[in-house]
Structure formats: C-alpha cells, structure tokens
Amino acid sequence: MTYFFRPALTAFIILSSYACFANAQTEDKLQFSGFARLIMGYLDDSNAEYAGYDNSISLGEQSLLGLQADYQFSDTISLTSQLVGHTNERRESGLEWLYVTYKPNKAFQVKLGKQRLPFFNYSDSLDVGFAYPWLTLPKQFYETSFFSTFEGLLANYEFPVSVLLINLEGYWGYYDDDIYSPDGGVETKVTGLFGFNTSVTWKNWNARASYNQGNTELTLLSASQFGEQLRQVGFERSADWLDPDGLIQFYQFSVNYEDLNYFLRSEIAKMEGESGPVPDIDSFYVSVGYNFYPYTVYLSYSKRNLYYNHPENEIPFGVSDQLNALAGGYVAVTNGFLDDKSAGTKIGIRWDWRSNVALKAEATHIDADEKISGDFTLRDLGNFDGSAILYQLGLEWVF
Amino acid sequence: MNRYLYLLILCFLGPVKTAMANDALIIVANTPDASIQLTRQQVRNLFMGGALSYDLNAVALPPENHTRVLFNTKVVGLTESRIQSYWAQMRFTGRKKAPKEINNEQQVLEYLKTHQGSIGYLPAGMPLPDELTVVYQIN
Secondary structure, rough: OOOHHHHHHHHHHHHHHHHHHHHHHOOEEEEEOOOOEEEEEEEOOOOEEEEEEEEOOOOOOOEEEEEEEEEOOOOOEEEEEEEEOOOOOOOOOEEEEEEEEEEOOOEEEEEEEEEEEOOOOOOOOOOOOOOOOOOOOOHHHHHHOOOOOEEEEEEEEEEEEEEEEEHHHHEEEEEEEEEEEOOEEEEEEEEEEEEEEEEEEOEEEEEEEEEEEEEEEEEEHHHHHHHHHHHHHOOOOHHHHHHHEEEEEEEEEEEEEEOEEEEEEEEEEEEEEEOOOOOOOEEEEEEEEEEEEEEEEEEEEEEEEEEOOOOOOOOOOOHHHHHHHHHHHHHHHHHHHOOEEEEEEEEEEOOOOOOEEEEEEEEEEEEEOOOOOOOOOOOOOOOOOOOEEEEEEEEEOOO | HHHHHHHHHHHHHHHHHHHHHHOEEEEEEOOOOOOOOOOHHHHHHHOOOOOOOOEEEEEEEEOOHHHHHHHHHHHHOOOOHHHHHHHHHHHHHOOOOOOEEEOHHHHHHHHHHOOOEEEEEEOOOOOOOOEEEEEEEEE
C-alpha cells in the first residue's frame, strides 16, 4: 500500500508550504485546484504485462494526485505551479509545471518555464483523466512521445475569422531528464526543441495540425561503446547507425466532432527518428461515443506500427575470428531493436456522478505481433500469444 | 361546436406556449455600444473561453441551474459533463479559465449592472435595466 502514501505525502508537503504563503495573500490572488485518479486494472493474461498491469489486480499503475496553485501578480502576469504524485514508481513524482504567464488580452498569452509539450491533443493533460472520455488514453498513440515536459517559452494566439476560430501556438526550449523504459530510465537531452500547431474550430468541428522537432542525445552506453569499437576498425556506416544522437520529428493531425448526443475523436501521427536506435512510428486512433447524460459510452480503435531502418551488415563473416565476433555482435545488437506492431480496441462507459467526479469502466483488447520488443507498453513475460484484455475501473476527480 | 373545439385546442396550446416562453434565453451585456449583436457561434465561443472581436467577460450560472442547462443545450450544444471536462483540460494546461460562476439569475443581473464589459445569459422576459443590452436571443 505504499503507493497511497507517496501522493499523500507529496500533497501534504505542497499544502503545508503553500499554506504559509497563502496566509499572507488575498484569497482572490492565490487559487488552489487539483485532480486525482484512482485506477484499478487487471490483465487477463499471465504471459504479458501491459501499461504496467499484469495478471493481478493493481491500483498502483495510474492512480495519482495533482495539485495546482495559481498566483495572480497583476491583471496580466501570473505564476502557476503544478505538482503530481504518482503511485507508479516508474513515473517521477514532483513538479510538472512551473511557469510565468503574460496575458495582455484574451487572444494572446506567453508562458515561460517548465511546461508540458503540446505534441498531441491530450499531451499536455495526460494526467487529468477527468478531461477525456477514455479511462486510459489510446496507448498505441499516446506512447509515441517519449518525453512530456520541456523548459522554455510557449506562445499562443487565438482569433476569429468569419465563422472560424483559429488558434496558433508555438514553443521553443529544451529537455534534460530521464525518459522511461521498462529496463530503467535513459538519460536524455533534447536541444533545439521547437514546434508549432494550429487548430481551427467551426461549429461542432475542430481540426488540429502540429509539427515538432528536437535534437536528441540519448545515453545508451553499450551502443555507443560498441559503435566506437566499430569506428576504430573502419566500419563507419555501422558505427553511425548505432549512434543514438540525432533529430526526431513529430507530425500530427486530428479531427474531432462533438454535439449533445455524439462525439468523434481521431488523431494520426508520424514520428521520424534520424538515428538508428530511434525508431520511426506511424500511429492513429479513432473513437466514437454516444452521450446520454450523465453517461457516455464509447468505442475506440488505435494502432501503432514501430519500425527501425535496419542497415545491411557491412562487416564480413569468415575473414577472421575477430571480424566474425564483431559481425556476430553487430547482428545481435541490431536484432535487439525489434519492430513492434500493436492495436488496441476499447469499449467503455463514463458516468459523470457529480459535476467534478466521474466513474469509468473500460475493457481494452490488445492485439500485437507474437514477437514484440518489450521496450514499450506491452511486454512479453514468456509465451505471450499477442492477445490480451485489460479490464479497468476508475474514479476521476477535479477540485 | 367549432368554438368549443377552438377553446379546447387553446387549453392544450396554452401551457405549451408558456413553457416555450420560459425556455427562451437572452444573452445580456453591459456594453456602451448598444448596437452589438452576436451570432450563436460567437456566443458559444465567448462562453467557452474563445477570443472575440469585442472585449466582453462572460459570467455563468452553477451546473445544476435550469437556465444553464438550457444555455448548454441551445447555445453551446454540449452536455454539462463535456463542458466540465473541457474546463478541466483548459484549467490544468493553463490555457483558459472558466467564466466566473454566480449563484442565481437575480445575482447575475445585479453583477451585469455593476460590471461594464460583462456578459451573461438569463431567461427571456426578465425585466432589464437600461444599461444592459440584449446581444442575442434564442427561443
């Protein structure tokens, strides 16, 4: 039950520290709010692990508590901080947002500080389960972005044109932290990180397109050392492939529709990794839902195709024992970067019990290739046949 | 005989017409420019935190309020739960803030009277002071 104490402790520390601050301020200038998720899951297959869930009931994968404080310095300048305590030990608890906002009018705002990356529709609200209909976001799509925060500048401008409402957004900054991998954290630096997106709203329709890029430096020691060894004996092309540093680009496009009775949410994305160990990923999801207030039922299908541009082996076999060992090592290393295809089909229901509390139930059927890399959401624990169902119940609360 | 039939029809129509009148809404603004007229789309954008050519600040009624339910249904075109989830996303991503909530229609009227640039929705037929302008109406 330790996973209950971590967010509770985080919450206590945050509230205690803010309480001292709050006493000295007027109520209007300082505002607190928060969100919480209590999510239970069970995977029906003992040979696999999906999104951290295995063949036992678990509350400790997605449950969390987030607290936000907003302080308004003046009509145009404010400070926002958000702390999130995760029950999942693989996710780092602590400061997710800390930024200053300059908002001279309703149409324009600039934020400076630590923020969430706005790659996709829900990238900046991944932890606020109350904000989306699904219990778990379509993993095959939302796991595409390996890092979710950045430090830098984000500007947003919104304006009406005839019957359209247009929103333009751009950001620039860097990322310097670990990224999650089932085998542990990978030290990552992303410089020259920037992106822009535009969304257009017309009546009940909304379309969004975005482009993002960054130069990544991954600390993959074994790959780098082996690459250096290859370079010393003249196999430059093979050494280059193993160099994990390089440009990553994300492209995204989405179309959404919603009215009193129905909704459609769809998103498609492409990620291109320049270096060998960073894969290319094509992914999409389509969800349709029906509202009968206070209930919403939905169906969703998502798919991901992850693949590496494996080069031909340039190291000859059969020349010498030393080259044989090198060639064998190279083949073994590159074969470790497995292509990975998976799909997820969801059916679920959301019940808005109160205006700020929702209960959700969801079943997700996962359909994957029999051979999977295990580097991402889905892991083969031995003899996994590529098919499993995740059952989940959840409570979402905002306050 | 036709007269009785006519009266009978009126008896049935009467409550229906009253109910329709009660369900009509007016969008009221405290603005020096009394010529402003908005479209439904503009009103929707404004109450969902969107930008508009006019500098108006929206105020809303609480979630359980009947007038708010009518406004959600007729103008915004979304359920209360979807509106709440939208505002959760906006608030925790620092994008927009939900309109200030005021307890009831009478207090909304008082607020609008005393705050220039404010805009709110009220049931049609509510007596309005001269300083307020109806910028949109929906039956």
